[in-house]
Amino acid sequence: xxxxxxxxxxxxxxxVVNSSLGAAPAAESRPxxxxxKEGILVEVSARHVHLTVEDVEKLFGKGYRLTPKKMxxxxxxxxxNERVKLVTDKGFMQNVAVLGPERKRTQVELSATDAKxxxxxxxxxxxxxxxxxxxxxxxxxxxxxxxxxCAIIAQTHIHMTTExxxxxxxxxxxxxxxxxxxxxxxxxxxxxxxxxDKSKAFLAMHIDxxxxxxxxxxxxxxxxxxxxx
Amino acid sequence: xxxxxxxxxxxxxxxVVNSSLGAAPAAESRPxxxxxKEGILVEVSARHVHLTVEDVEKLFGKGYRLTPKKMxxxxxxxxxNERVKLVTDKGFMQNVAVLGPERKRTQVELSATDAKxxxxxxxxxxxxxxxxxxxxxxxxxxxxxxxxxCAIIAQTHIHMTTExxxxxxxxxxxxxxxxxxxxxxxxxxxxxxxxxDKSKAFLAMHIDxxxxxxxxxxxxxxxxxxxxx
Numbered sequence: 001x002x003x004x005x006x007x008x009x010x011x012x013x014x015x016v017v018n019s020s021l022g023a024a025p026a027a028e029s030r031p032x033x034x035x036x037k038e039g040i041l042v043e044v045s046a047r048h049v050h051l052t053v054e055d056v057e058k059l060f061g062k063g064y065r066l067t068p069k070k071m072x073x074x075x076x077x078x079x080x081n082e083r084v085k086l087v088t089d090k091g092f093m094q095n096v097a098v099l100g101p102e103r104k105r106t107q108v109e110l111s112a113t114d115a116k117x118x119x120x121x122x123x124x125x126x127x128x129x130x131x132x133x134x135x136x137x138x139x140x141x142x143x144x145x146x147x148x149x150c151a152i153i154a155q156t157h158i159h160m161t162t163e164x165x166x167x168x169x170x171x172x173x174x175x176x177x178x179x180x181x182x183x184x185x186x187x188x189x190x191x192x193x194x195x196x197d198k199s200k201a202f203l204a205m206h207i208d209x210x211x212x213x214x215x216x217x218x219x220x221x222x223x224x225x226x227x228x229x
Numbered sequence: 230x231x232x233x234x235x236x237x238x239x240x241x242x243x244x245v246v247n248s249s250l251g252a253a254p255a256a257e258s259r260p261x262x263x264x265x266k267e268g269i270l271v272e273v274s275a276r277h278v279h280l281t282v283e284d285v286e287k288l289f290g291k292g293y294r295l296t297p298k299k300m301x302x303x304x305x306x307x308x309x310n311e312r313v314k315l316v317t318d319k320g321f322m323q324n325v326a327v328l329g330p331e332r333k334r335t336q337v338e339l340s341a342t343d344a345k346x347x348x349x350x351x352x353x354x355x356x357x358x359x360x361x362x363x364x365x366x367x368x369x370x371x372x373x374x375x376x377x378x379c380a381i382i383a384q385t386h387i388h389m390t391t392e393x394x395x396x397x398x399x400x401x402x403x404x405x406x407x408x409x410x411x412x413x414x415x416x417x418x419x420x421x422x423x424x425x426d427k428s429k430a431f432l433a434m435h436i437d438x439x440x441x442x443x444x445x446x447x448x449x450x451x452x453x454x455x456x457x458x
Binding site for chain 2: 179184187190208210213214
């Protein structure tokens with residue numbers, strides 16, 4: 001059984017990579033979508049930030065772009081070399097990962113524990129659903145932004161291809177109950193299917209630090225869809 | 230929605246009290262056992278230590294006994310005024326709560342996150358089931374003990390009276406799946422019923438910090454037994 005520290009999370013992020021930058025995961029490394037009884041890969045997301053091009057320039061300098069350090073499992077997504085500080089009235093966090101590439105809207109994804117450390121109340125939301133979410137000061141090497149409505153606790157989700165969705169009998173946006181089949185098994189009841197074309201998706205369940213530790217998830221833990229709502 | 234910091238946990242522990250020290254919770258404050266559809270009270274346990282009389286004396290001085298600060302929901306159990314440090318080869322924790330009264334065996338209950346912070350791997354176990362569990366250096370005001378096989382992650386459990394057990398149709402030691410009916414609902418699948426005479430038990434589910442944050446549990450969150458194994 002393993003427990004997750006921040007270092008572990010960074011190591012896990014580093015592990016979920018491809019050898020060549022920019023390439024989608026090799027087909028043979030994907031779980032066999034044809035067998036829905038096979039458990040789904042579980043990936044643990046540490047706190048991280050997505051930034052717009054404008055905000056990258058404000059934080060790191062005019063003309064600056066995020067530089068890939070490691071590719072992540074979702075095609076095209078990467079852990080960048082850049083790091084930021086997050087600051088609120090009541091707390092701060094240093095050395096927070098920035099994921100690339102740049103997005104249309106700046107977004108900060110935290111665990112409930114992180115939110116408490118920062119002294120803010122933020123909603124559980126799907127990525128991109130930011131209206132009414134939390135505010136945050138983000139500090140980079142060359143500047144600072146006051147990001148309004150950017151901070152959420154990511155609603156737990158499973159990335160899947162349209163082919164995977166057929167196999168698992170779910171649709172994009174569908175709510176599912178999903179078991180983390182660990183030594184301390186837990187069913188998360190409000191997990192959303194995020195279905196994309198296979199060029200843009202890789203079958204994986206994304207959970208946060210709190211969920212990983214509650215279930216004592218380890219590297220080999222698989223997820224199983226137990227109910228479709 | 231609330232998230233739990235260590236201060237919150239202390240506040241919650243303080244809240245789950247009786248007005249008079251030593252008294253069992255007033256009958257009218259208990260959930261109505263007669264209606265099993267009514268959710269069960271959820272209490273969040275922060276890391277804490279139970280000590281033998283011998284270890285209390287080693288840590289706090291010859292003849293010393295734990296002194297109650299607040300009574301807890303389980304009859305006779307209390308949060309003491311005493312605090313200890315926990316030390317391992319890889320980390321330490323200060324200001325850790327000691328619960329009373331003294332027990333037959335010294336026991337340290339941690340979350341998976343705590344265990345990672347301390348750099349130890351410890352099993353998920355019911356209270357009292359300590360063979361092969363983790364070792365720990367415990368430091369008090371007047372001394373220090375090297376406690377062998379004392380540290381566990383508490384297996385999630387529901388305390389109930391024999392009367393409650395009849396209503397909920399479970400037996401002592403029975404495994405249950407229990408839903409935390411929060412804004413981010415989660416089912417814990419390996420929860421154990423701990424049934425005692427009504428003079429010794431108060432109906433309440435005990436979860437740890439990781440589970441509370443994974444489910445975004447708040448003060449009003451109730452638990453529902455959804456499966457008996």
